[in-house]
Amino acid sequence: MNVQLIDKREGIFSATLTLIHENGFHGTAMSMIAKKSNVSIGTIYHYFPSKDNLIQEIYYHCKNELYNYIFETIDKNDSYKSHFFIIFQRFTDFYLKNVDMFSFMEQFYSSPYNDHSYDEKSKYLCHDNKIYDFLMEGIHSGQLKDKNVHILSSACIGGLVSFAKKVLYGKVEYKEQYLTEIIDIIWTGVKK
Amino acid sequence: MNVQLIDKREGIFSATLTLIHENGFHGTAMSMIAKKSNVSIGTIYHYFPSKDNLIQEIYYHCKNELYNYIFETIDKNDSYKSHFFIIFQRFTDFYLKNVDMFSFMEQFYSSPYNDHSYDEKSKYLCHDNKIYDFLMEGIHSGQLKDKNVHILSSACIGGLVSFAKKVLYGKVEYKEQYLTEIIDIIWTGVKK
DNA sequence: ATCTATCAATTGAACGTTCATTCTAGTAGC
DNA sequence: GCTACTAGAATGAACGTTCAATTGATAGAT
Structure with a gap:
């Protein structure tokens, strides 16, 4: 796992944590996570098979x-x-x-x-x-x-x-x- | 509030509690609550303005x-x-x-x-x-x-x-x- | 050094499904 | 006949997920 990859993962983690704290699991759409972590939805699904x-x-x-x-x-x-x-x-x-x-x-x-x-x-x-x-x-x-x-x-x-x-x-x-x-x-x- | 009404409310409460225990808030659809409490979706919305x-x-x-x-x-x-x-x-x-x-x-x-x-x-x-x-x-x-x-x-x-x-x-x-x-x-x- | 092949990484529009809510129609009790 | 109640199909928005297309990086061959 290279640095880039770790950064992306961490970025997605961090954005998701913030959003879930504010909106809960189901108030947090994948599209929101994508926007907040500055990646596309596709990228999230590249790293994680599902929500x-x-x-x-x-x-x-x-x-x-x-x-x-x-x-x-x-x-x-x-x-x-x-x-x-x-x-x-x-x-x-x-x-x-x-x-x-x-x-x-x-x-x-x-x-x-x-x-x-x-x-x-x-x-x-x-x-x-x-x-x-x-x-x-x-x-x-x-x-x-x-x-x-x-x-x-x-x-x-x-x-x-x-x-x-x-x-x-x-x-x-x-x-x-x-x-x-x-x-x-x-x-x-x-x-x- | 008559007895009927209290019964319905309690029935809906009880069904919802069971379902939420099993499936969580968002795994519990209004349609499921309706089925489990033996009333129609319309009836639930008669008693409660929203989920x-x-x-x-x-x-x-x-x-x-x-x-x-x-x-x-x-x-x-x-x-x-x-x-x-x-x-x-x-x-x-x-x-x-x-x-x-x-x-x-x-x-x-x-x-x-x-x-x-x-x-x-x-x-x-x-x-x-x-x-x-x-x-x-x-x-x-x-x-x-x-x-x-x-x-x-x-x-x-x-x-x-x-x-x-x-x-x-x-x-x-x-x-x-x-x-x-x-x-x-x-x-x-x-x-x- | 340049070219080529390969594969990982990225994108976001499109898809199909699910779900809360609405609406119209009908029923029961008074 | 009026009110309170019940029904469940229809609606439309939102969401998770897919996918075809594109870019970037790496390594081997020339």
Whole structure:
């Protein structure tokens, strides 16, 4: 894959994300994507066999970006607790800084596009798994409550996603203090 | 509004909810709704001026159902903590027992249908407000941490919605024990 | 260096389908 | 006979997708 090709793909991704954030999946026509990314409709179909496929690919793209952002350069010497704070701070940060992606992923996740059996590929890219691993580590080292990891994960991720939504929809103004506070609440809940 | 009319409306609501759960907003054509609810397309347009309006009305309908279910017959003598457990247990229960509504509301909430300025009507029906009141009560009586109510609300509702989704999508099997555990985690986090 | 062959990349008009909505006609209850 | 309700074919706009035609780039042959 040459640079040109990557650029086109990224350009289409970026335009699509913006449009879907504004108009939703079905308010976003292929013609709109073409116009916004300065390519023709034909070009989009050169890179992606269908709109559905484009959307799937964007989903994987977003997941990857998130995952890379969260787990980049974690200092192995820090305590588990401080890792916990850093990771979930980044998690929320990412969503708030990449509103298009957040909006897209939320729409995707609760839409029929998200075929829950279709997860072969995402199994290995899926940020959830890395986060699960991190939570498992906490359980095994006795830092977190010994509960089903999905329970812990819900308490962590759910709370932060909900917080990010509220910021996004203007129900709360963003303050770093708030973010620290909610992670603190979650930590208090899940720690042993 | 006579009984007939209410029945028709409810029938259309119910059919639409099922279809949207299966096919999403845009996979659900008016003709499909007509067929499933055993009325003609014309009849739907007699009751609802447009598909958008139908969807808005269903949203209000769902919110009301949820709100009625959660706050029905709360024994004022119980402690705040046990109210907390009952309310959030019912909250999750409702979603798991009314999968169609849950799926619909999640899709709606993160879609452009949900115009966040259009909340005049929902302000007074919105379950969030009742839940906020309940959380505020906890803050003022010294049972909950004295934090911004949106922070507390995110920690509570977010965690449970995420849990409900996991059950729905088959990532965790439902156990009453799990529900108790996650509410316990949340309670530990938000209590003073 | 020039020519040629090959294939990837790009274009956008045209196509066929789908779908929300409209419209006209008919029915049931009062 | 009047009003509220029901019916579903017809309409027309919008959309995803296709395709024939064109350009650009690369590599081998002369």
